[in-house]
Amino acid sequence: MQLLDYMEAKKLLDKYGIGSVESRYVSTSAEAVSFSYGNPIVLKVISDKALHKAKAGLVKPGLATKAEITGAFRELTSKAVKLKPYKIIAQKMAHSGVEIIVGGRADPQFGKFILIGLGGIYVEAFKDFALRLCPITKADSMEMLGQLRSKDIITHNGKMAGTLSAILMKVSRLLIENDGISELDLNPIIVSETGYTAVDIRILK
Amino acid sequence: MLKPKSVVIIGASREPEKVGHVILQNYINAGYDGKLYVVNKNAGEIMGFKSYKSVLDIGDRIDLAVIAIPARFVPQALEECGKAKVKSAVVVSGGFAEIGNNELQDALTRVAEKYNLPTLGPNCLGVMDPRSRNDTLFLPTYKLSKPQVGGVSFVAQSGAVGSTILDLIGGEGFGLSKFISYGNAAHVDEVDILNYLMNDAETKVIVLYIEGIKRGKDFVEIARRISKVKPVIVLKAGRTSAGAAAAHSHTAALAGDYQLQEAIFKQFGFIVANDLSELLYYAKIFVTEQRPKGNRVAIITNGGGAGVLTTDAIASSGVLELAELSAATKKVLQKSMPVLVNVRNPLDLAGDAGSERYSAALEALGTDPNIDMLIAIVLFQTPGADSKVAAKMVEYKDKTDKPVIVLSIGAEYTQMHRIMMESAGLPVYDSPMSAAQSLAALYTYSKYCATHK
Numbered sequence: 259m260q261l262l263d264y265m266e267a268k269k270l271l272d273k274y275g276i277g278s279v280e281s282r283y284v285s286t287s288a289e290a291v292s293f294s295y296g297n298p299i300v301l302k303v304i305s306d307k308a309l310h311k312a313k314a315g316l317v318k319p320g321l322a323t324k325a326e327i328t329g330a331f332r333e334l335t336s337k338a339v340k341l342k343p344y345k346i347i348a349q350k351m352a353h354s355g356v357e358i359i360v361g362g363r364a365d366p367q368f369g370k371f372i373l374i375g376l377g378g379i380y381v382e383a384f385k386d387f388a389l390r391l392c393p394i395t396k397a398d399s400m401e402m403l404g405q406l407r408s409k410d411i412i413t414h415n416g417k418m419a420g421t422l423s424a425i426l427m428k429v430s431r432l433l434i435e436n437d438g439i440s441e442l443d444l445n446p447i448i449v450s451e452t453g454y455t456a457v458d459i460r461i462l463k
Numbered sequence: 464m465l466k467p468k469s470v471v472i473i474g475a476s477r478e479p480e481k482v483g484h485v486i487l488q489n490y491i492n493a494g495y496d497g498k499l500y501v502v503n504k505n506a507g508e509i510m511g512f513k514s515y516k517s518v519l520d521i522g523d524r525i526d527l528a529v530i531a532i533p534a535r536f537v538p539q540a541l542e543e544c545g546k547a548k549v550k551s552a553v554v555v556s557g558g559f560a561e562i563g564n565n566e567l568q569d570a571l572t573r574v575a576e577k578y579n580l581p582t583l584g585p586n587c588l589g590v591m592d593p594r595s596r597n598d599t600l601f602l603p604t605y606k607l608s609k610p611q612v613g614g615v616s617f618v619a620q621s622g623a624v625g626s627t628i629l630d631l632i633g634g635e636g637f638g639l640s641k642f643i644s645y646g647n648a649a650h651v652d653e654v655d656i657l658n659y660l661m662n663d664a665e666t667k668v669i670v671l672y673i674e675g676i677k678r679g680k681d682f683v684e685i686a687r688r689i690s691k692v693k694p695v696i697v698l699k700a701g702r703t704s705a706g707a708a709a710a711h712s713h714t715a716a717l718a719g720d721y722q723l724q725e726a727i728f729k730q731f732g733f734i735v736a737n738d739l740s741e742l743l744y745y746a747k748i749f750v751t752e753q754r755p756k757g758n759r760v761a762i763i764t765n766g767g768g769a770g771v772l773t774t775d776a777i778a779s780s781g782v783l784e785l786a787e788l789s790a791a792t793k794k795v796l797q798k799s800m801p802v803l804v805n806v807r808n809p810l811d812l813a814g815d816a817g818s819e820r821y822s823a824a825l826e827a828l829g830t831d832p833n834i835d836m837l838i839a840i841v842l843f844q845t846p847g848a849d850s851k852v853a854a855k856m857v858e859y860k861d862k863t864d865k866p867v868i869v870l871s872i873g874a875e876y877t878q879m880h881r882i883m884m885e886s887a888g889l890p891v892y893d894s895p896m897s898a899a900q901s902l903a904a905l906y907t908y909s910k911y912c913a914t915h916k
Contacts, residue, residue, distance in 0.1 A: 367676065
C-alpha cells in the first residue's frame with residue numbers, strides 16, 4: 259500500500275468539490291514564514307510511517323510569528339529524521355468547529371465502503387461511526403448521520419446535516435470513480451454552521 | 464434436494480456407529496414415503512434394503528443422493544451420480560478444504576459443475592424438510608428434539624451450531640420450514656440458498672448463521688432484494704476480529720471485516736443478532752407478528768415492578784416509545800377498571816387481576832389509535848393469573864392486527880403456559896430486555912420495508 263502525495267490527494271478532493279484547507283510543502287522555515295504572510299499557520303510532518311501525527315507531536319498548530327514558525331520548523335525536522343522520507347507541510351489555520359472523520363475503504367469482496375464518525379482525537383476512543391456500501395443515496399447519508407450516538411454534537415441538532423450529507427455524497431462518488439483507492443481518511447474535517455474544511459487527508463493506493 | 468421423491472444413500476451401512484447407518488435409520492424413523500435406495504460397495508443387503516454397488520445400477524430416477532463415504536471416494540461417487548442423471552446431491556463427508564485438502568474439494572466442484580448437479584457440502588449436515596420428511600442429518604433422533612412444521616427456515620454454515628439451534632428450535636413453539644447446513648460451500652453457497660428461500664412460499668422467515676461470505680457482489684444483490692420479500696435474521700461469527708491492528712488509516716482501524724459485513728446486513732434490512740438466544744427471540748416474533756405501523760408501545764401488567772423494568776427496556780432500545788393513551792381509551796378504562804388501577808401506560812392491573820380484567824384492558828388498548836404494539840406482562844405467580852388469562856391472551860391475539868407479545872418470567876407453571884401460548888402463535892419472552900429488543904427489531908424492519916419498496 260502506498261500513500262498518495264498530499265498535494266495530489268488535495269487536488270483529487272478539489273476535483274470533486276470537497277473543500278480542504280489551503281496547504282503548501284515547505285522545505286525551509288523561510289518558505290513557511292512567507293506562506294503564513296502574518297496569519298497563523300500549522301506545520302505538519304507527512305510520512306508513510308506516521309499515522310498518528312498529533313499523538314507523535316508531529317503537528318504544530320497556531321504559529322503566528324516568525325520566531326514561532328522557525329522554532330517549530332526546527333523541532334519538526336529533528337523529530338522527523340527517523341521518519342524519512344518525509345515532507346513538511348504548511349497549512350492555514352481552520353476556523354474552529356466540530357471535528358469529524360469521513361473515510362473510505364475498499365474491500366476485495368464487496369467493493370467500496372464509506373464511513374462517517376466523530377473525528378480527530380476521538381475517533382478511536384469513542385469508535386462512534388456509521389458505515390455503508392457505496393454508492394450511497396441522499397437518504398442513506400441522512401440515515402448514517404442518524405445512526406451516530408454523537409449525532410446531536412456533529413450536526414448541531416440537525417443544522418449541519420445538509421452540509422455533512424453533501425460531503426458524504428461527494429466522497430462516495432470520489433471512491434466509486436477512482437478504482438485504485440484502497441483507504442481514505444479525511445480526519446479531521448472541521449465543520450461549523452458556516453461551512454467545513456478537510457484539515458488532514460490520507461489516501462492509500 | 465428438499466422435496467425428493469426418491470433418495471439414494473451412498474455409504475449406507477449396517478454398522479450403527481457409521482454416519483451412513485444413522486442417515487438411513489433416520490429416513491426410516493421419520494416415515495419418509497418416497498423411494499429409498501442404498502449404495503454400498505460391499506454389502507448385499509442393509510436393513511432390509513437391497514444394496515447396489517453403484518448409483519448407476521439402480522436404473523430409476525433419483526432426486527437426491529446423500530453421500531457419506533470417505534472423502535477420497537467422493538468425486539468418483541459424484542461422477543456416477545452425474546452420469547446417472549441424479550438431480551441433486553448432499554455430501555456429508557468431511558476431509559476437504561476444512562483440513563486443507565483443497566485439491567479434493569476442487570475436484571468435487573468440477574464434477575458438480577460438469578454435470579450441473581446442485582451439490583451441497585461437503586462437510587455438512589445437509590437438509591431437513593419436516594413437510595416432506597426429508598432428513599439427511601446424521602444426528603441420532605433420540606439426542607435432539609426435532610422441530611415441528613412451521614415457517615422458519617434456518618441456514619447454517621457450521622454443522623455443530625446448526626444442530627444446536629435445531630435442537631433449540633425443537634423446544635420453541637414455532638416450527639421449521641427448512642434446515643440447510645451447507646458446510647464448505649464447494650458448489651451451492653449462501654447466495655444460492657437465499658435465492659431459493661426467497662421464493663419458497665413455505666418460508667416466512669429466514670435465519671442465517673454465517674461464518675464467511677464467498678461471493679460478495681452476488682451476496683449484496685440478493686440481500687438488496689430479499690429483505691423486501693421476507694425478513695432475514697443473521698448471526699455472523701467473527702465479531703471480535705476487529706480491524707487490523709497495524710492499519711494504515713483510521714478508517715481501516717474502525718471498519719474491520721466484520722464491521723463491513725455488519726454494515727451490509729444493516730444497509731439492506733437484515734436483522735442482526737448478537738448471539739444464539741437473540742436469533743431465537745427474533746425468529747419467534749417475526750414468524751408470528753404483523754408489521755407494526757409505528758413505534759409506540761403499550762404495556763399491561765399484573766406486577767408494578769415488571770412494568771417499570773419493561774418501560775426502562777423500551778426506553779433503552781433507542782427506537783421504541785411508550786404510547787400515550789388516547790382520551791377515549793382512558794375513559795373506557797376508568798369505567799371498566801377497579802379504582803385501585805391507575806389508568807396510564809404502563810397499565811398496572813394489580814396482582815389480583817384475572818382473565819376478565821386482562822380482557823377488558825386488551826379490548827380498550829387494542830382499538831386505541833395511539834398504540835402500535837402491545838406487551839402483556841403476565842406473572843403467573845400472582846393469585847389472579849391462571850390458564851384462563853393465557854387463553855384470553857390467545858383469543859385476543861387472533862382478533863387484533865397489532866403485534867402483541869407476552870412477557871412471563873418463571874419456572875414450571877409459567878413454562879407450561881408459555882408453551883400453551885406459543886403453540887397458539889403468541890410469542891412469549893422471559894425478560895423485559897429480550898421483549899423490547901424483539902419489538903424494536905420488528906419495528907426497524909417494518910420501517911425498512913416502508914422506505915425500500
